[in-house]
Amino acid sequence: MDADVRMSRSFVRNVRFALVAVGVLTVCGQNVAFAGNATEVARMAALAQFDLAAGKPRLALARTEGSQGESVAWQRARALMGTGQVVRARDLLERQLQGQTHRGDAALILGRIANSEGDAAGASRYFDTAARLGFGETRQQALYELAALKLGADDPDAAGQLLAKMEPGYWAALGYMNLAGVYSIRDLNAARPLVALRVALAMSEQDAMGERSASLRSQLLVRVGYLSYLQEDHEKAIGFFEQVPLNSYHMPRALYLHGLALAARDNHRAAMQSWHRARKYPLAYPGVEDAWLGMGRGYDLSGYLGQAGEAYLAANASYESERVTLKKLAARIEADGAWKALILDARGSDAQWFLADSRTLTQPRMAYLLQFMESSVAQEAVSRVSELVDLKLYLAEKQQNLIVWKTSLRERLATDPGSAGMRWAGLADRAETLREQVQALAQRQGAKSVPDELSNTAETLSAVENALNALEQRLAKRDAQIAALVRRADAALTNIQSLSSQVAKLQERAESSLDRVALTFVSDQDKRMAFALDKTEQQIAHLYEYLALEALERGGQ
Amino acid sequence: MVATEQARVATARVSRAGQNALAAAVALLIVMTPALTTADDLNSDINRLKAQVADLAGELYALEESILHPADTQVAVFLTLARKDVLELDSIELFVNDTPVSSHLYTDRERQSLQQGGVQQLYLGNVPHGEHELRAVLTARTGNDRYIRREAEHRFQKRPGESRIQLSLDARAPDYEPRFLFSEWK
Missing domain, CATH: 1.25.40.10 (Tetratricopeptide repeat domain)
Known part of the structure; x- marks a missing residue:
């Protein structure tokens, strides 16, 4: 029995070798074609759902292409929104709204689309529907949006009534x-x-x-x-x-x-x-420049006039130094652009990840970035550039892959299928020998049931024989199939080049728009520092005036 | 009479002030409109481009499947949770015939998606026909707040045509010991 098993194992190794050889010769197969049945549709929807959660809307879109059904349509609509195709998404969402599932979620997204287009009445209708049909977080978000619309229309009482309905x-x-x-x-x-x-x-x-x-x-x-x-x-x-x-x-x-x-x-x-x-925090944060002033004021009120003067002078120096930093930042934005000067460089690369959290609040550039990102205009400007950088990287990666695949396909085209034909004969003989060995082993088992390993091996061998039988036919089609793939790769490469040049142009526009927003922000920060500087100078002047008057009074006595 | 004249002058002043304010508002609108239009134009141009890239992504996905993963040798492994809230996944590693082929660290959104019935494609690759071994190494927090690391192995037979293997994770009270359930999608 042991010998049989050993024989079976060596036999399995032989079959594997044969299979690898067949794999090398095999021409690229067919695309995965999922059947359109309900289970497959549900699987595609579930896969797309995870892709969306993983931040891969393009993959979710590709998976749901051509699939029908409500659950998959809902994921497709979300993927379309994620890839910026609002018009196509809106059609699907409208249909979803008439369907059986995710009606509240669809209404919520439609409301947000209407709101972003300035259609407050339409947005209100959709949010109302979402609040009625949705549940959980969807209903809460819809009610919040409705209240926000009421607040925007200067009707806080109505907003309050809506908020009172919320969980x-x-x-x-x-x-x-x-x-x-x-x-x-x-x-x-x-x-x-x-x-x-x-x-x-x-x-x-x-x-x-x-x-x-x-x-x-x-x-x-x-x-x-x-x-x-x-x-x-x-x-x-x-x-x-x-x-x-x-x-x-x-x-x-x-x-x-x-x-x-x-x-x-x-x-x-x-x-x-x-x-x-x-005062330990960067001056970019609100309240810090006032804290510097407060120190002087605190000493003043406590009766330590000398220390008060020193504190005001220290505040003065720190504001002036901050203005120099801001001027340098503005110069760097003008030279390198805000994307690099303010966003990329703020990340730094010298700190370990476990220090990143505590470092964040004390880094001046990060502080300015956090402050900058509080404005919705800045968020939009940064998000535009970020999306385009993401697209650029995606296209560059795909271009690189396509070039490698194309080279590999061309190399495969250059190989002579005739040599495969010659190897086929040898492999067929080996398969025949192996088949006989399988049969012999099976017969030796007699009435006993055939071990799983042997039946699996027989099944694998049968697959190998089928592959070998189909090989000649597949070899005949090989060149045409590879040539078709090369043509598709060429078309995709041309498409990528055209899209990359569009991305570059749009990135230039988006970056100059971001530069303008960032320079305005830096200028506002500089004005804030100049104002703080004025205040400390006034405090110093008052203090010296008081000290001079005191000295005069003491001299008079 | 004097009062009427003063009122007229005041009205004229108010009216002039109103006109000035209106002029300033119009000027502001004129200044702001190109900026708003430019931002809107830029946004719609970016959205158009994103749509084109998404179309290309669909084409590339199909092409990639054709070139890299011929159906006859293709193996895909998918992960699902058999029940909600029993396991909070931290990471998973996948080995095919002892070769690491995939690893993933989970974000909150991904965990939530799995709990809501999402399916993750853990691996897509090629193996020759015959018997192979799949090994999954999992780290997770269980329903009874234990941090665990577990391994499971599964042997499968690669047959002609695509093979799609589902790894379903389950854990039950009171011990919440994870169970790995492998099945093949037909």
């Missing part, structure tokens, strides 16, 4: 934060915005998704703390600021305001500790 969570918290913003503009006192923000804080606690919830919560704590400070409820304000996490982007502003609230309670020492901590 606690991220979207409700975001909605209440926006509502507080509108109340802050309309109201003379901070009572209503404060209530809205406190509701938002309570709502945000119910969000299950960690990172977005933490970011929103930090923002809300700073806002609610600031409003409490304005209401002269300093104790509460301090409590809110102290809840802001240390690694939050909003920390510098929270530290400055924390100091302000402490100073209002005449606790100048503690206030200065907060401002001292805020």
Whole structure:
């Protein structure tokens, strides 16, 4: 029996060798053709769903090409949206809206399309439908969008009614934060915005998704703390600021305001500790330049006039140095473009990944990038360039692949199929011998059942024989098939070259648009620094004036 | 009479101020309109280009399948979760005949997609006819909050035509020990 098994194993190795040989000779086969049955459609939809989650909408689109059915149409519509084909996506989404599944999701996307096109009435209708048909996060997003439309139309009461229908969570918290913003503009006192923000804080606690919830919560704590400070409820304000996490982007502003609230309670020492901590952050963050000023003011109010003067001079020097940095940044944007100067170079390459988080908030260039990216105009400008860079890389990779494939196909065309024919005869003989050995082994088993390994080997051998029988026919078609593939590769290469040149032109336009936005931002930052510089100079002038008057008074006595 | 004259002058001032404001607004609109139009033009040009690239991607996908993965030798491996919320995948590695062929680290969105019934194509490649071994190495957090690393092997017979193998992961209470279920798509 052992000998039989050993024989079977060596036999399997022989069959494998034969198969590899056949594989070498085999001409490229047919494209994968999925049957159009329900299971296949469901599989394609599930595959496309994962591709979309993995950020590969182009692959999802290719998979769903030609497939019918609602589930696959929904994934296709999302893939079309992901590849910027809004018009084609809209048709599919409209059909989805009339179907049985994902109706709420489709209505939500249609509402956003209408909103981006400035059709507020259409957007409202779609969001209403999404709120009615959708559930879970979809319904919450639809209600949030409806409330945002009402806020945009300056109707905070209607927005409030919609927000009241929402489940606690991220979207409700975001909605209440926006509502507080509108109340802050309309109201003379901070009572209503404060209530809205406190509701938002309570709502945000119910969000299950960690990172977005933490970011929103930090923002809300700073806002609610600031409003409490304005209401002269300093104790509460301090409590809110102290809840802001240390690694939050909003920390510098929270530290400055924390100091302000402490100073209002005449606790100048503690206030200065907060401002001292805020000064460690780059001046790009809101509140940091005020913290530098606050240090001087703190010493002044504590009666240490000499240190106050030094603190103001230090603030002055830091603002001037920041203006030099900003001028250099503007010069680099003009020379290298904002994409490189502000976006790519901000990443840096010298820090280890595990330091990246703590490094982020203390790097001046990263700080400017974070500040820059707060504006929706900047987000759009950066996203345009980023998409085009992504397209450029994709096309370059595919071009490289096609060139390699084409070379390989041409080399295959140059090989003589006649030599394969000669090898075929030898392989057929070996297959015949192996077949006899399989039969002999099977007969030796007699009445006993044939082991799995032997039956598998027999099956493989049968596949080999079939492949060998079909080989002659396939060899006859080989050249035509390879030539057709080369032609397709050539056509695709021409297409890639044309698209690459279009990408280059559009990238140039998108980058110059980004440069304009970035230079305006840098100029605004410079103005902010110039204003801070004016303030410290005034403080220094007042201080020297006071000291001079004191000296005069002492001289008079 | 004087009051009326003052009112007239004031009205004229307001009217002039209104005209100035209107002129300023119109000027602002004139200044802003080309910028907005340019941004819109650029966006629509980029969207048109993205659509063309997506069409090309479809063609390349088909061409790639024809050139690289002939149906007779093609093997594809897919991953699914048999039930929701039992495993939070961290990474997976796949070996064919002890050769590493694929590895993946999961993002939150990908995990969520798998939990919602998404299917991941882990590997697409070519092997000759005959018997082969597939090995999957998985790291994940289980439903009872344990971090685990498990391996599973599966032997399969490569037959003529495309072979599509599904690896379905399952885990059940109370121990949430992962189970690897291999099956072939017909």
